[in-house]
Amino acid sequence: MLAVNRRTFLKAGSGFVLACSLGLERALEAAPAPAPDFNLFLRIGSDDSITLLSPSSEMGQGVLTSLSMIVAEELEVELSRVRTEIAPADPRYGFQITGGSQTIPSRYPSLRTASAAAREMLAGAAAAEWKVPAEQCRAEGGKILGPGGKSATYGKLAARAVKVKPPAAPRLKDEKAFTLIGQPTKRVDTLAKVKGEATFGMDVKVPGMLTAVVARSPSFGGKVKSFDAAKAKAVPGVRQVVQIPTGVAVVADHFWAAKTGREALEVSWDEPNAELSSAAIQAQLEQLLPKGAVAHKMGDADKALQSAAKKLEATYEVPFLAHAAMEPLNATAHVRKDRCEIWAPTQSQGPVQEAAAKICGLPRESVSVRTTFLGGGFGRKAHTDYVDEAVHCSKATGKPIKVVYTREDDFAAGQYRPLALNRLTGALDAQGWPVAWTHQIASPSILAGTSFFGGLQGPIDPTSIEGAANLPYAIPNMRVTYAKADLPVSVWFWRSVGSSINAYVTECFFDELARLGGKDPVEARLKLLANHRRHRRVLEAAAEKIGWGKPAPSGAARGIAVHESFGSIVAEAAEVAIEKGEVRVLRVACAVDCGKVVNPSTIAAQMESAVIYGLSAALHGEISIDKGRPVQQTFYDYPVIRIDQAPKIETVLVPSGDAHGGIGEPGTPPAAPAVVNALLALTGKPIRKLPIRLPTT
Amino acid sequence: MPTYDLSINGKRRKVTAPAEMPVLWVLRDLLNMTGTKFGCGAGQCRACTVHVDGEATFSCQLPISSVAGKSLTTIEGLSNGSTLHVVQRAWIDEDVPQCGYCQPGQIMSACALLAKNKSPSDTDIDDAMRGNICRCGTYNFIRRAIHRAAESMVASAKKETP
Numbered sequence: 003m004l005a006v007n008r009r010t011f012l013k014a015g016s017g018f019v020l021a022c023s024l025g026l027e028r029a030l031e032a033a034p035a036p037a038p039d040f041n042l043f044l045r046i047g048s049d050d051s052i053t054l055l056s057p058s059s060e061m062g063q064g065v066l067t068s069l070s071m072i073v074a075e076e077l078e079v080e081l082s083r084v085r086t087e088i089a090p091a092d093p094r095y096g097f098q099i100t101g102g103s104q105t106i107p108s109r110y111p112s113l114r115t116a117s118a119a120a121r122e123m124l125a126g127a128a129a130a131e132w133k134v135p136a137e138q139c140r141a142e143g144g145k146i147l148g149p150g151g152k153s154a155t156y157g158k159l160a161a162r163a164v165k166v167k168p169p170a171a172p173r174l175k176d177e178k179a180f181t182l183i184g185q186p187t188k189r190v191d192t193l194a195k196v197k198g199e200a201t202f203g204m205d206v207k208v209p210g211m212l213t214a215v216v217a218r219s220p221s222f223g224g225k226v227k228s229f230d231a232a233k234a235k236a237v238p239g240v241r242q243v244v245q246i247p248t249g250v251a252v253v254a255d256h257f258w259a260a261k262t263g264r265e266a267l268e269v270s271w272d273e274p275n276a277e278l279s280s281a282a283i284q285a286q287l288e289q290l291l292p293k294g295a296v297a298h299k300m301g302d303a304d305k306a307l308q309s310a311a312k313k314l315e316a317t318y319e320v321p322f323l324a325h326a327a328m329e330p331l332n333a334t335a336h337v338r339k340d341r342c343e344i345w346a347p348t349q350s351q352g353p354v355q356e357a358a359a360k361i362c363g364l365p366r367e368s369v370s371v372r373t374t375f376l377g378g379g380f381g382r383k384a385h386t387d388y389v390d391e392a393v394h395c396s397k398a399t400g401k402p403i404k405v406v407y408t409r410e411d412d413f414a415a416g417q418y419r420p421l422a423l424n425r426l427t428g429a430l431d432a433q434g435w436p437v438a439w440t441h442q443i444a445s446p447s448i449l450a451g452t453s454f455f456g457g458l459q460g461p462i463d464p465t466s467i468e469g470a471a472n473l474p475y476a477i478p479n480m481r482v483t484y485a486k487a488d489l490p491v492s493v494w495f496w497r498s499v500g501s502s503i504n505a506y507v508t509e510c511f512f513d514e515l516a517r518l519g520g521k522d523p524v525e526a527r528l529k530l531l532a533n534h535r536r537h538r539r540v541l542e543a544a545a546e547k548i549g550w551g552k553p554a555p556s557g558a559a560r561g562i563a564v565h566e567s568f569g570s571i572v573a574e575a576a577e578v579a580i581e582k583g584e585v586r587v588l589r590v591a592c593a594v595d596c597g598k599v600v601n602p603s604t605i606a607a608q609m610e611s612a613v614i615y616g617l618s619a620a621l622h623g624e625i626s627i628d629k630g631r632p633v634q635q636t637f638y639d640y641p642v643i644r645i646d647q648a649p650k651i652e653t654v655l656v657p658s659g660d661a662h663g664g665i666g667e668p669g670t671p672p673a674a675p676a677v678v679n680a681l682l683a684l685t686g687k688p689i690r691k692l693p694i695r696l697p698t699t
Numbered sequence: 700m701p702t703y704d705l706s707i708n709g710k711r712r713k714v715t716a717p718a719e720m721p722v723l724w725v726l727r728d729l730l731n732m733t734g735t736k737f738g739c740g741a742g743q744c745r746a747c748t749v750h751v752d753g754e755a756t757f758s759c760q761l762p763i764s765s766v767a768g769k770s771l772t773t774i775e776g777l778s779n780g781s782t783l784h785v786v787q788r789a790w791i792d793e794d795v796p797q798c799g800y801c802q803p804g805q806i807m808s809a810c811a812l813l814a815k816n817k818s819p820s821d822t823d824i825d826d827a828m829r830g831n832i833c834r835c836g837t838y839n840f841i842r843r844a845i846h847r848a849a850e851s852m853v854a855s856a857k858k859e860t861p
Contacts, residue, residue, distance in 0.1 A: 062798030062835045188794045195799030196787040198734020198774035202800055205733035213728070238700065238717065256728035257737075258720045328738050328746060328800040328834050377736070377800025378834050409739040603794060607840070611797060614836025637743035637832065646825035648838035 038164040040120040042094055043113055044073065050144065050157030052079060055089040057098060058105040059349050060191065061327075061376035061383065062611070063666040064604035065105045067189045069113060071601060075182045076117030076175055078141040079156075086190065091355035091371035098352030099454075101384050101495060103568035103664020106600055110662050118172035120163070127163035128154050186603040191375075203347030203374045204406070206334045211402040212241055214395045215260035215411075217269050218249040221630030222416060223490040224273040226250060234267040243267065246394040248387075253399055257406050275490040275630040283627060287423035287444040287487055294442055294483030295461040298471035301479030303427075306438035310429030314518055318426065318507040319691040322625035322632075323419035323496055324640060329377020330412040335392035336402035341368045342393060343402075347376040349384035353454070357386040358393045380615070381495035384454075385417050410635045418625055419496030420446045420466070424507045429479075434519025436530070438479040441470055441508070446493045447486045461486065465495070469504035469565060469671065474537055475512070475530040491627060497615055498667040501567040505671030506620075506678065506692065509563040513679040514688050523562055523679060524550055536658050537564055540573040540593040543654045547591035548575035555579070558588060561679025563672040570596040570663030574613065574672035576649070578680035585621060585694055587649040587677055595656050596663040602655055609653040609669040616673025617649070618642040624693050703767045707732075708776025714763070722758040722766055723747045726773060734774035734803050744832040748804040749773050755811035757830070774803035777810065785855075786810050789848035797835035805831045809845050817856075818849050 039045050045053040054073050060066045070084040077084075089095060121141045128146040129136040131154070139148045147153050156163075177183075194200040219225065229250050231243035239259025244251050250269055254260035307313060333346040335358070342362045348354050351371045359366045376383055388405060395403040407415065422445035429438035447463035449455060462484045471482045496502060516526040524545045531537045541564050545551075554560050557579045564573040577589040592609045599605060622641040626633045634640040678689045687697050702715045707730070716725050721740075726732040726749075738746030740759045747759040750772040777784040783791070786809050796802045805828070812819055812827035819827070824845050833841070 060798075062796075064797070188791075189796070191799070192791050192794060192796055195796040195802055196783070196790045196806060197778060198803040200799050201733075202736075204737060205727075207731065207733075256724060258717070258724040258728065262717075326834060328736070328744065328798065328832065330737065375800075376798060378798045380834075406737075409741065409744075607794070607797060607837075610839060611836040614838065615834070618834075636739055636741050638741065642832055642834065643836070643838075644830075644832060645828045645838040645841065648836070651839060 038160055040123065040164055041116045041168065042089070043116040044120050046120065046156050046160040048157050048160055050155050051085060052077065052083050052156065053085045053087055055087050057089050057095045057109060058100040059088055059373050059376055059379065061100070061349065061379035063608060064189060064601065065100070066191055067187060068106055068600045068604055069109065070190050071182045071187055072110065072113045073117045075180055076114050077121050079144040081182060081187065081190065083144060088373035089351070091351035091369070093352070093366070095352070098350070099384050100349040100379070101381060103666045103668065107569055107662045107664055110600070114174055115172060118174050119168050122169045122172045123163040123166040124156055124159045126166040127159040131162065184599050184602070187601050188603065200375050202329050202377045203332045203334070203345065204329055204377065206345040206374060206404060208334060208336060208345070208402040211334065211404055212253050212255065212399070213257045213260045214251040214253045214403050214405045215257065215264045215408070216246065216249045216251045216391060216405060217264050217267055218411070218414070219271050219273060221273045221276045222278070222492065223275045224271045227270045227272045229267065229269040231267060234263040237263040237266055242399055244395065244398040246391060246398060248391055251395045251398070251405070253395065253403060260406070261408065273630060278490060278630040279628050280626045283421070283489060284423070286489070290485040290487055291423055291425055291442050291444040294444065294485035296481065297462050297467045297484045298480060298482040303438045303440045303479040303481040306479040307427060307429045307440070310437060311432045312430040312518055313427065314515060315425070315427045316511055316514060316688065316690055318424040318511065320422050320503050320506065321623070321692065322421045322491065322493070323619055323623045324413050324625055324634070325380040325382035325496055326413070326640060326642060327378030327380055327382060330409055331382070331388040331407040331415065332405060333389040333392040334402065334404040335389070335396040337362055337393060337396040340364070341370070344369065344371045344389060344393070345374060346371065346389045346392070347374050347383055348389060349376065349379045349381070350386055354386050354389045357390050361390060361393045362397060380497045381499070382417060385494055387415070387417070409637070413635055413640060414632055416492035417494035418491065419502060420448065420493040422466070422503045426507070426511045428511065428515045430515065430519045434521055436475070436477045436515050436519070439473070439477045440480070441482045442485070443467060443470060443483065444485040444487055445503070446489050446491070448493050448495060448499070450486065451492060465500045467504070468500040469567060470508055473508055474534050474566065476532060477530065490630070497612070498567055498670040501565060501671040502616070502619065505563060505565040506674040509565065509672070509675035510678050510682070510688065513561070513682055517682065527564065536571050536595050536660070537566065539656050539658070540564060540571050540595050543593035543656045544573035544575040544591050547593065547652055547654055548577060548589065550575060555588070559680050559684035561676050561681070561683055563675035563679060565668070565671040567668045567671055568664030569661065570594060570665060570668040572609070572668045572672050574676040576676040576680045578677055578684060580684065580696065583696065585677070585681065585696065587617060587647070590649050590651045590673070590676065591654070592651060592669060593654040593656055594669065595658050596665050596668070597658060597660040598662050599655060599657050605655060605665050606653045608665045610651045612667065612669025613651050613673045614643050614648060616670040617677065620674035620677055620692055620694055622693050701764070703763055705766065705771060706769070707771045708773060716763050718764040719762045722749065722761045722763055722771070725763050726758065732773055732775055736800055736803055738801065738832070744801070745808060745830040746801045746804040748807040748831065750807060750811060753811065753814060755808045774807060777806065784810065785851055786813065786844070786848045789844040789851065793840050793844040793847060795837050795840040795844050797837055801831060801833045805833065805841055809841070809848065812845070813848060813852065817852060819845060
């Protein structure tokens with residue numbers, strides 16, 4: 003049971019309510035009577051409370067708001083009536099992770115159906131009570147209205163309604179009658195967040211809880227050889243020092259004692275990779291690059307290259323990147339003989355539950371997972387490693403343990419965005435149009451290190467080639483290859499995954515070719531995207547917004563890029579200058595087609611967020627390796643965009659009405675190439691390696 | 700271990716802690732005040748910003764021994780019951796937070812700025828806020844919210860002085 007902060011974490015029914023909606027104050031007064039579950043997603047209480055059990059975590063991407071809007075729309079209630087909880091880990095939710103920008107695309111239909119079913123069950127309960135045909139009962143304003151002015155609130159009907167047989171195919175509300183979906187809507191979790199009352203993983207407190215700070219191998223793949231806990235145990239507040247699979251945990255009354263204890267701890271490590279360096283990795287990628295498996299082939303690229311009027315070859319490189327979420331990794335676990343409780347800022351309730359069950363030797367249903375707010379996730383918190391450590395620590399000590407990573411621990415813990423080496427060749431015909439394109443990729447595989455999506459099957463990791471193998475441009479001869487690099491440095495999903503690499507590489511090489519052929523970057527794209535209506539629309543919208551074709555401000559130039567990922571297509575145009583030898587991004591115009599729109603405000607916010615995230619990577623982001631360990635340790639040497647570097651960002655929505663696409667990630671990929679293409683226009687020199695380092699001449 | 704007599708959000712609190720323990724961890728782990736956030740422990744991200752005698756100060760490297768006798772304000776002390784501070788109100792009106800983790804620090808920095816500068820320019824905002832990192836990239840929203848808060852402070856000051 004959580005001891006503190008009743009205001010944000012309330013015990014209610016079977017779960018812990020993350021009371022973060024506008025219903026917060028009301029929710030504080032008294033824990034409502036256990037409310038019946040209508041289905042996996044909805045609970046309606048006799049007190050008229052409506053609770054959405056969100057299958058997804060809230061890490062800033064705004065899903066609690068979007069999902070609440072869907073519920074409110076179908077249930078015919080005000081948005082403020084819908085409270086939210088993050089659903090517990092439960093296999094009935096399917097593969098329960100929040101990732102791939104998939105919450106709305108995957109949950110929109112099921113949540114609408116679940117809400118419509120609840121509405122019909124409420125109407126059915128009213129009809130039975132009033133002994134009238136169900137068709138004469140309708141939902142309005144949180145009530146069921148019947149003939150002769152009959153009316154009953156949802157709360158009054160709830161107990162009876164849950165016993166009504168759920169309709170197999172409830173009638174969904176006519177989209178034309180939507181009053182909420184599609185309208186700009188403010189977030190439901192803001193009040194708690196501006197008052198400092200939102201409970202993040204870092205804020206969890208459980209009676210008897212101790213805090214652990216773990217000493218881990220300084221280099222990747224190292225193991226504990228031996229350790230001496232005497233000095234650590236002498237630190238006031240340190241209770242225990244225990245070995246766990248990833249290192250040695252110093253367990254203390256509070257973080258400061260645990261951290262001080264860890265500084266005093268003496269560990270000697272067996273480090274098999276202590277010689278690894280970025281240079282050695284680079285050499286390995288170079289050696290692998292020509293040996294890749296064919297991921298995509300069309301026509302005969304080699305032949306076309308031989309007879310081309312003009313040719314270009316370029317090598318593009320991107321580094322490892324850390325996620326660097328504001329909330330460092332942390333998790334709390336309490337392992338008992340017959341059960342395990344977990345409280346964590348996780349994107350991965352399902353995998354966390356499975357992993358903990360394995361560690362504890364318990365059946366999956368004996369592991370409960372309660373998800374707090376996430377202080378950023380960006381994919382990193384879809385890994386279970388940090389939660390596993392809390393489980394191991396609790397198992398070893400028998401006490402509830404919160405494992406806290408320092409910022410340096412968080413950076414050093416790996417699971418980086420993969421680095422990649424790319425070699426491209428392009429050929430132009432006599433008119434300057436591309437006739438051949440080859441792209442060799444050498445990069446570590448994310449899927450090789452996980453069972454997610456069935457792990458790596460075959461020689462090609464689909465996450466490494468996304469955005470490259472499906473290049474949309476009509477170039478008759480193409481070949482894309484992928485060579486998997488096996489490195490001790492762990493890699494993982496990072497906001498927009500392979501697209502974060504391949505959008506930069508392909509869109510910048512495209513501009514190099516367009517320049518060589520004497521084509522305008524927008525004109526060239528529009529022509530080669532003749533069969534991609536959605537791409538053309540966002541491209542034109544972004545170009546118009548930035549003022550493409552009109553003179554740029556003095557000293558500035560413009561660049562553009564377009565990329566499809568996670569079912570959405572985003573074009574970004576950047577206006578860039580060089581001031582005092584540094585890249586200055588002045589403006590970004592962003593046009594997005596995510597199919598259908600739930601909350602335009604969320605989309606605009608996520609585009610801005612994704613642009614800034616992409617700019618941080620483009621301008622600054624780099625994890626390099628020396629002595630088998632990451633060189634960068636904290637925000638001193640891993641700088642990110644701050645307010646004074648944030649450009650003005652204008653977002654245009656150009657929804658095609660096609661299926662819902664994702665929105666958390668697709669804004670990131672075009673940011674780097676838009677800026678780099680602007681620099682190409684400004685200086686005439688390509689930037690073929692990220693982060694951007696301006697040529698010194 | 701020494702005991703310190705502290706003034707936090709206008710209340711006297713006694714706390715026993717090692718002299719070098721940062722104010723951030725005294726607040727979070729000893730006083731159960733978790734609104735102030737841990738982001739880096741190195742003064743680089745300012746998620747831990749509090750006010751010490753009205754000055755925005757990062758608390759992750761601030762030894763508890765150095766604030767005895769001084770007046771501390773944290774995010775929990777900003778609103779008066781259900782009446783929000785004008786800056787919190789502006790944050791809601793501009794829909795600023797995404798993940799929200801850095802926002803208590805952002806708000807504390809913005810309040811300190813507005814206490815000194817009733818009408819900050821964009822450059823003033825850059826200077827006062829560049830210490831605070833937001834990985835969700837809410838910077839443009841923050842800028843708008845600070846301008847909005849400044850405007851509503853001016854408007855309410857006008858109302859009070861006829």
